[in-house]
Amino acid sequence: MDSARDLIHQSGLFEEFMPDEQLTISTRLGNRLEALTKVRESRKDNAQEIGYASRPFLLCNLPIRKVSDETLIWERRNGHFFLRIEASPKFGLPFGSDRLIPILVATLAVLQQSREVHLGSAAEICRLVGMDTGGYSYRRIMEGFQRVFSSTIYFGTDRSSNSRVLDTSRVAFFDRMKLWYDNSAKPAKGNQHERHDNVIYLSEPFWQELQHHRIPVDLNVVRALKDAPANLDFFLWLTLRSWTVPKGSMARIPLFGPEGLTQHLGSTEYSNPRRFRQKVKEWLSIIQSAWSECPATVNGDYLFVKHAEAINPRLPPGLTPATFAR
Helix, strand or coil, rough: CHHHHHHHEEEEEEECCCCHHHCCHHHHHHHHHHHHHHHHHHCCCCCCCCEEEEEEHHHCCCCCCCCCCCCCCEEEECCEEEEEEECCCCCCCCCHHHHHHHHHHHHHHHHHHCCCCEEHHHHHHHHHHCCCCHHHHHHHHHHHHHHHCEEEEEEEEEEECCCCCEEEEEEEEEEEEECCCCCCCCCCCHHEEEEEEEEECCHHHHHHHHHHHHHEHHHHHHHHHHCHHHHHHHHHHHHHHHHHHHCEEEEEEEECCCCCHHHHCCCCCCHHHHHHHHHHHHHHHHHCCCCCCCCEEEEEEEEEEEECCCCCCCCCCCCHHHHHHH
16 A cells, blocks of 8 residues: 555645554555546546536435434535435435435436436446446445435525525436346346346436536546545535636635535534544545645635636536526
């Protein structure tokens, strides 16, 4: 892991929190940093692999980890946007790597330009999100589809002016799923899923959301951070937020309070201000290993963000920062 240690020193990762002699690097962190460094080289060569995210799960995030079985409602807020998820008692709330599913589906829907989204074989699904192609990874994704499909999801805006307006959409993201799924402890040999095409039928509201508000993301960063959901959420949000900041200006975003970052990130565990500031700085350092021009800094209880573009290739026609401010 010497190369990973070099990367950490180059980015300044953790230097503020521990002396060099105490710095230990896990295999997972080392692999993550090396993957992100390859992403940085791809950016230089304008060779990014572009996927797409949807606003509801980018502006307000899913739980980072599994919540208790008794918790069936999840609410997050980002300014005047809010997300409320009511889970099925049978499957529970989406969490963790389930946040890859909206990215997977949105990417293929935009590329195929159809509400009928063909996901391909089990191995193709796993490869697209950067997972191993074995049965465990596939079952993990299928269980995530069940949690997302069975949940009732509300996404909308709550704007205050002279009168109070609540504009809410109840979104069933999928109308229908046809997924080949073996939930036995020991799947049959030969991986029978490879012979079948998995198909998702998007709801009309979700399809229209993607038509008007699809958000380009770097798929290789998504893959590198697939097992670091909080860091992935922060990167995806920062991709959008830095793009919407007008050139020549700077946004000041509180870390805490009703308009703070803690209100829309997918964890309720960031109540300790010092710990959360440290986490944000760690996330930024990791992101900077892939995106050296990342325009964000932490100062006190605020995150300062300048205009920048995380996606180098020309964006699809009709997409402008103003599109996502509505």
